Amino acid sequence: HGLRDCISNTDYKQIEEINYSVIEKAKENKIFKKNLVDGLMVVAHDGVEISETNKNITNLPEREHKNGSINKYIKYLCSMNIGPEVNLVLMTEQMTEREKVLTDSGKKKAKTIGETTAYLEMLPSLNKLVGRSIDVNVFDALYLNCNVMNEIDKNNQYFVIRMEDK
Numbered sequence: 001h002g003l004r005d006c007i008s009n010t011d012y013k014q015i016e017e018i019n020y021s022v023i024e025k026a027k028e029n030k031i032f033k034k035n036l037v038d039g040l041m042v043v044a045h046d047g048v049e050i051s052e053t054n055k056n057i058t059n060l061p062e063r064e065h066k067n068g069s070i071n072k073y074i075k076y077l078c079s080m081n082i083g084p085e086v087n088l089v090l091m092t093e094q095m096t097e098r099e100k101v102l103t104d105s106g107k108k109k110a111k112t113i114g115e116t117t118a119y120l121e122m123l124p125s126l127n128k129l130v131g132r133s134i135d136v137n138v139f140d141a142l143y144l145n146c147n148v149m150n151e152i153d154k155n156n157q158y159f160v161i162r163m164e165d166k
Contacts, residue, residue, distance in 0.1 A: 019089060026088060027131050035083035040135035040158075042082040043090065043126070045143070047115040050074040059096045061112030064103045077118040079126055082138065091126050093118040116148050123151065136160060 026032065032041060052063075052073040060072035075095040081088055095112040103109050113121075127133055137152060137159045144161050152159050 016092075023088060023090060023129060026086065031086050031088075032081065032130055032132060035081065035085040035087075037083055037136070041130070041132060042136045042138060043079050043130075043134045044082050044138040045077065045079045045115075045119055046140060047075055047077050047095070047118075047142075050076065061095055061097055062109040064105065064107065064109055068105060068107075070103070070107060070109050075112070077115050077122065079119075079122065081130075091122060091129060093122045116143055116145060119143065120147060120151055123155075127155075133157065138162065 036042070050073075052071050053060075054069070054071050057072055060074060062070050062072050064070050077093045077095065079090045079092070081090055095115075095118060098113055100108045133155065134157055137157060139148070139159060140162050141164070143159075149159070
């Protein structure tokens, strides 16, 4: 909860600028050429929900609860390199409202892009930021769809899907 409180009280653009500076220094120090797993650049991608609020903040996705209330939530897709040395959050993409849709109870709520769409939109910028092609992408089962697999295949990359214990 402390991390969420800190993030919610911090200017996101400032954090983004700091992270970009760290990544530039990592590229300068050739971290992405040295911090490999068996010689491969490995990046993990996953969505993280930071918080939920009933405040009226524009552009945030919304969800309807069983009691009929609609709350907004803050969610990001995060991409992080994986290796034996330095692991950095390389890029984040905030899930934002794309359109209004009707809920089952007839109320209007904000619909957002999904994690997989955010990943597909983020991938070219991510490759450019890192300065080399990602060799292996690690995802959870949500990403097991033809659009993601086709994009990975088109880029001559590999993927690992993490499944639940069951």
